[in-house]
Each structure stands twice: as C-alpha cells, then as structure tokens.
Amino acid sequence: MFITLLYLLLLFNSGLTVVVLQSGDQMSHPGLTVNFECSMGPGFSMGSYTMLWYRQNQYGALLEFLTKEYDQTAGRFQSSLETSKNNFSLQVTGLLLNDSSTYYCAASHSDAHGPHCHTNNNWGCHRWHTDSCHPQELWLGCCHRNSSSQALIRCTVTQTAEAYFGGGTKLTVLEPDHDITPPTVKVLKPSTKECRKQTDGARKKTIVCVASGFYPDHVTVDWQINGETQTTGVATDNAALREGKTYRITSRLRVPREHWYTLDKNFSCIVNFYNGSASSNYTGTVLGVEGEEKGGMTREDYLKISQTAKLSYGLLIIKSSLYGAFVAFLVWKLQSSAGKRN
Numbered sequence: 001m002f003i004t005l006l007y008l009l010l011l012f013n014s015g016l017t018v019v020v021l022q023s024g025d026q027m028s029h030p031g032l033t034v035n036f037e038c039s040m041g042p043g044f045s046m047g048s049y050t051m052l053w054y055r056q057n058q059y060g061a062l063l064e065f066l067t068k069e070y071d072q073t074a075g076r077f078q079s080s081l082e083t084s085k086n087n088f089s090l091q092v093t094g095l096l097l098n099d100s101s102t103y104y105c106a107a108s109h110s111d112a113h114g115p116h117c118h119t120n121n122n123w124g125c126h127r128w129h130t131d132s133c134h135p136q137e138l139w140l141g142c143c144h145r146n147s148s149s150q151a152l153i154r155c156t157v158t159q160t161a162e163a164y165f166g167g168g169t170k171l172t173v174l175e176p177d178h179d180i181t182p183p184t185v186k187v188l189k190p191s192t193k194e195c196r197k198q199t200d201g202a203r204k205k206t207i208v209c210v211a212s213g214f215y216p217d218h219v220t221v222d223w224q225i226n227g228e229t230q231t232t233g234v235a236t237d238n239a240a241l242r243e244g245k246t247y248r249i250t251s252r253l254r255v256p257r258e259h260w261y262t263l264d265k266n267f268s269c270i271v272n273f274y275n276g277s278a279s280s281n282y283t284g285t286v287l288g289v290e291g292e293e294k295g296g297m298t299r300e301d302y303l304k305i306s307q308t309a310k311l312s313y314g315l316l317i318i319k320s321s322l323y324g325a326f327v328a329f330l331v332w333k334l335q336s337s338a339g340k341r342n
Contacts, residue, residue: 020038020039020040020105021039022104025170025171025218025274026170027173027218027276028095028174030095031094032095035091036053036089036090036105036169037088038166040107044107046088049107051081051107052066052106052107052163053065053079053104057098059238066103067090078091097173103168103169104168105166106164172218175245179215180215181214184282185209186284187209187210188210190260194206204254205260206253207253208250208252209251211250211271212248213248214240214247217239217249218275219274220271220272221249222269223267225255225259225266227266234252235251236249253269260289264287264288266287269285
C-alpha cells in the first residue's frame with residue numbers, strides 16, 4: 001500500500017508538478033532483505049524520466065546516491081524498473097545496522113546523479129531546478145511538512161539536471177537485544193514566571209511535551225487544543241535523541257497567555273509510534289487553569305499571596321502574644337519587688 005506524499009512547490013513559474021510516491025516505513029533485522037517501492041503519480045510516466053534511489057542516514061547528513069534504473073547490480077543494492085506497471089523498486093540484501101536510513105526515490109530529466117546537499121526529514125525536498133545564469137548550480141526546492149515555510153538549497157554539479165523526490169521511506173535495522181518499546185508521553189505546564197511582566201511583548205505561554213523511552217525512533221508529534229490540530233506555534237526537535245538503548249524527543253507549543261488561562265482547556269500532545277506493523281497514538285494532556293484576575297493577577301498568584309499573608313498575620317499574633325506576656329511578667333516582677341520593700 002502506497003503512502004501519497006505530495007509536494008507542490010512551484011519554482012520559477014514552471015507550472016509543472018510531478019508526484020513521486022513511496023511505500024511506507026519498514027523495520028527489519030540484520031542479514032535479511034528489504035524492498036522499497038516507488039511509482040509516479042497519475043498522469044506521469046516513468047518512461048519520461050530517469051529513476052534514481054538515494055538515502056540519508058541521519059538528520060542533516062548528505063544525500064548518498066545508491067543506484068539508478070538499468071544499473072548493473074551494485075553490491076547489495078539492486079533496482080528494478082517496470083515501466084508498464086509504473087513501478088521502480090529497490091532491493092537491499094544482507095542488511096547491516098548502518099543500513100538504517102531514509103531512502104528517497106527520485107525522478108530526473110537526465111541521468112545525472114551528482115547532486116549532493118544537506119537536507120533533513122522535516123523538509124519535503126522534491127524538485128531540482130537549474131538557474132540559466134549559473135548552469136553549474138543546482139537548487140532544491142523544499143517545503144516544510146508542518147508549516148508553510150519554504151527554502152532553497154544550493155548544490156554545485158557537473159551537469160544540469162532536474163529531479164523530483166518522494167517523501168522518503170524510513171528503514172530501521174533493529175539492533176540485537178533491543179526490544180521495540182512505545183513512548184512514555186509527559187506534558188509539562190508552562191512556567192509561572194513566563195511572561196509575568198506587563199511589558200512582555202508576546203504574552204505567550206510555552207507547553208512542553210517530552211516523549212521518552214521508545215525504540216526505534218519511528219515517531220511523529222502533533223498538538224491539539226480541544227481536539228483541533230495545531231500547526232502555529234509548534235516547534236519539535238528535528239530528530240530524536242539517543243539515550244542508551246532508547247530515544248527521547250521534545251516538542252513545544254506556544255499559545256497566547258489567555259488560552260492557557262482558560263479553565264479546563266485541553267492541550268494534548270499526540271505521539272504517533274510505528275512498531276513495525278502498525279502505528280499507534282500515545283497522548284499526554286494538561287488542562288488550562290482559571291483565568292486572570294484584575295491587574296494581571298491569576299487565581300494561583302492570589303492564593304499564594306493569601307497564604308503568605310495568613311502566615312505573616314499568624315506570626316505577628318504570636319510575636320504580639322509573646323511580647324504581651326513578657327510585659328506582663330515585668331509588671332508582675334516590679335509589683336512583687338515593691339511589696340517586699342513595704
């Protein structure tokens with residue numbers, strides 16, 4: 001079953017949109033064989049393009065060219081093209097631990113496989129474009145999966161080309177003695193000290209989600225407020241952090257101060273984890289607190305001040321009582337001394 005990952009960034013008014021589809025994420029074990037599938041979207045034929053396979057072994061790493069259509073078997077990597085079935089596959093045999101990567105299928109207008117540049121998995125990089133003024137420079141158009149942000153990445157190549165990339169298929173070769181483990185999700189409330197000053201410009205609160213203890217790192221993080229998915233104000237780590245045998249990832253949601261100070265408003269962090277056969281959601285939730293009082297004082301602030309005032313008042317009464325007892329003792333002492341003289 002194919003997962004449709006469509007990126008529609010149009011560069012330099014070309015008006016051309018090419019769709020490259022790839023199969024879903026996979027997990028396997030050392031020594032085994034895996035197959036990745038790729039196809040073109042409706043209206044496009046592989047006969048009009050040169051098909052290629054790349055991989056990226058970690059966030060921010062260079063794209064590594066693997067093979068292209070009709071190449072002779074290149075070691076453990078073998079591609080197969082069936083133009084009539086609109087299918088271009090990649091088989092990797094004798095899996096090694098370092099085969100854990102994200103594998104990208106690309107459709108190019110030439111047989112060049114030279115472009116190598118820094119990309120990452122949060123950016124759906126899908127179209128190479130040449131600049132007529134600088135024929136040795138190749139640009140990769142990218143759009144962010146979780147926002148409307150766009151970017152261009154420049155590479156230097158030996159010949160001009162144009163390529164369209166699929167969304168990538170993530171492969172994890174499971175390590176021995178590592179059990180597949182779902183994440184534990186915890187959502188942290190905003191700091192009470194955040195944006196306390198009236199002069200603070202943003203006047204926002206930051207809610208933090210921490211997903212930890214999971215293996216492997218096949219996760220995505222989404223936020224919801226009262227059941228509605230949020231994209232604005234969301235910042236998630238580019239890649240999960242390895243901690244011993246497991247991973248941890250954090251995500252932050254910044255919301256207007258008044259949203260947080262809405263009693264029982266539901267802020268949910270949803271972590272989707274793929275276990276090799278199915279995806280499951282793991283959710284952490286916090287609730288908004290009672291709204292602000294006049295003068296910018298929250299109920300929480302009011303209760304703290306009230307408790308402090310009560311404690312101070314109690315201490316004052318105790319001190320006054322002790323002082324009164326001491327004065328009474330002195331008076332009694334003076335009266336006793338005067339009585340003895342008489």
